[in-house]
Amino acid sequence: MTSTPSVPRKRLALFDLDHTLLPLDSDYEWGEFTIRIGWTDREEFGRRNKAFYEDYLAGRLDVHDYVRFATEAVRLRGADAAAQAHAQFMREVIAPAIHGEALALLQKHRDAGDEVLIITATNEFITRPIAQALGVEQLLALELERDADGWITGDIRGEPTMREGKVRRMQAWLAARGLSWGDVDSTFYSDSMNDVPLLEKVNHPVATNPDPRLRALAQERGWPILDLFASQQQ
Template structure:
């Protein structure tokens, strides 16, 4: 098996889908701007600094899903895709994905699967490993189900994904992981071909020190 893994936010997208989902809900008047905007920015800054408490963030990010019927959430998401996500796809993303068209392609993201599954489908990526919101009867509870796909959790979730298909890491003959973030160092260290994409300063320094390729999808 040849496995091509892609981070989503600030990698395939020239922006952060998690941050923009909250901003979209604020702009729609679903979330109170005064209460949520500063908190959303604070979590985003913590993520970029590598100090994010993922469970505190997920409590913030998933609670709004529990306050509205799934049909309404899906309608908002369709507009969010049109107005926020489609313009955010990095110019080099289609060509990169096409380069791996004969490999097994997986988006591996910390952002929840409600937000990211339609994005993966739009990009034509067949598989998604994301943080899963808990659902009961098709409606969200506001809690997370299982292990968040974040930092070391991405490695563990990938192993679980392989195991569900009767495979192990030893069955992967060649692998790539494309990411922008210092938070993804555990999975970058795991693969055969780690690639830093428009990286943050910490990842750039690490990549240059290890002679990893550094590329941009934004030009």
């Protein structure tokens, strides 16, 4: 009796974005950028932006309130002005923060034949151009509701890509391709305790530039720790 050769599992390399592939938080930095270009008030917006960011780090962010707040300036100015501002944001803030270490890590997985995805809690308006700049086609980001004219309303469409939501969005992505978790060999890179649900779900969790709590958890569980931007901090 001959055995049927097993089919190799599809290999996936999943990446958080902020503080993982980038040494900054693109959502927070976009808010700071809108202050610099005069779209938002430095004192009031800056105070609220900082408070929301602290809530995110603490794992208590009300994402619906935050997205309404964070997209208001964009909504009010319309698509053309928003696109021009985002292009400036990419030149001035994001491009200098794209380091060779991140690009090399992405390329390493491509060379190994892995399918590469970015899965991020930051909204699609901010992150899609960043994913393109990193050469990553597959992006699972927080999706924004659109009105009849196709412009964002400030509401979230579907499942937010946060905490357990990242697991559910990945499950939906797999199901749309006729796959389940058992059909893939998955690696996930993240810096944040918010991503523990997905780190626990994949085959190969990698704590990347981890915050102190995630670093301690990774050490406790024996997860690899990657300080991707260590050379930038020396």
